[in-house]
């Protein structure tokens with residue numbers, strides 16, 4: 059089978075590897091019909107040290123179940139399924155609390171040496187807990203939107219939920235990537251009154267407006283903070299959803315959060331040290347939250363509006379490529395020629 063491997067920063071290849079097969083009784087084998095490249099895949103694309111690879115890539119996919127282990131109870135050959143970016147059993151104490159990313163028996167695709175979504179086949183561990191069957195055909199027009207349930211829509215939704223977005227709240231979203239734009243959509247779905255999108259790529263912020271952003275701020279740093287304050291009577295917003303992951307975005311977040319407010323981070327932090335003192339969080343009684351989104355917890359909740367077309371999160375995909383073109387897909391996303399690339403193996 060063909061699969062995507064990253065050897066080091068900037069070096070992505072599609073190669074022939076041994077076919078994935080069912081190994082454990084709780085596994086399912088899925089033939090991928092749609093996958094994609096994630097903004098978070100660009101972090102190793104920038105920083106992966108030479109000699110540490112190759113790593114299998116891809117953690118968002120939809121596919122058809124081709125084989126199941128003998129203990130798999132809820133799925134059968136031929137089912138179309140969506141896989142969240144984390145593997146989970148669905149039964150441990152954290153899964154029962156809706157925090158599937160902390161599953162006691164699960165893990166992340168990015169932690170598996172021999173599986174990945176940017177490939178033809180994937181062995182899915184803990185298939186009953188991890189996968190969700192979809193009531194559509196593999197060639198449905200809804201597939202791009204359904205694919206966002208793997209990660210980017212669920213992640214934007216998680217940011218908004220952790221941030222406590224509710225009717226009447228004001229929200230700033232930092233970042234105009236797919237997660238930021240879907241955080242805008244999620245904040246509006248949860249009733250936010252004002253949603254300020256901070257981003258400087260016009261085509262993306264225009265889509266953000268269509269997803270419900272009430273204001274767009276293109277400036278960054280102190281200038282951007284000043285602009286958000288002007289738009290909010292000088293106070294900042296109740297909630298800040300940070301969907302970038304670099305420290306300047308965090309600094310922007312505590313610059314625009316209102317006293318008593320909440321910063322919810324879902325951009326994977328590329329830093330380990332940042333201010334938490336009086337002038338950043340403490341002085342304003344600001345709450346800092348966020349983390350990897352348990353997208354599995356949200357799929358059933360988000361699915362109906364995707365299926366009936368009342369939301370179209372799949373609009374974040376602006377390019378579709380074949381599996382062999384994946385290296386160019388990374389390049390295009392890195393160069394910001396593409397917002398999010400769908401891979402059709």
Ligand SMILES: [Zn+2]
Pocket residue numbers: 146147148149150151152153154158160161162163164
């Ligand atoms: Zn669990």
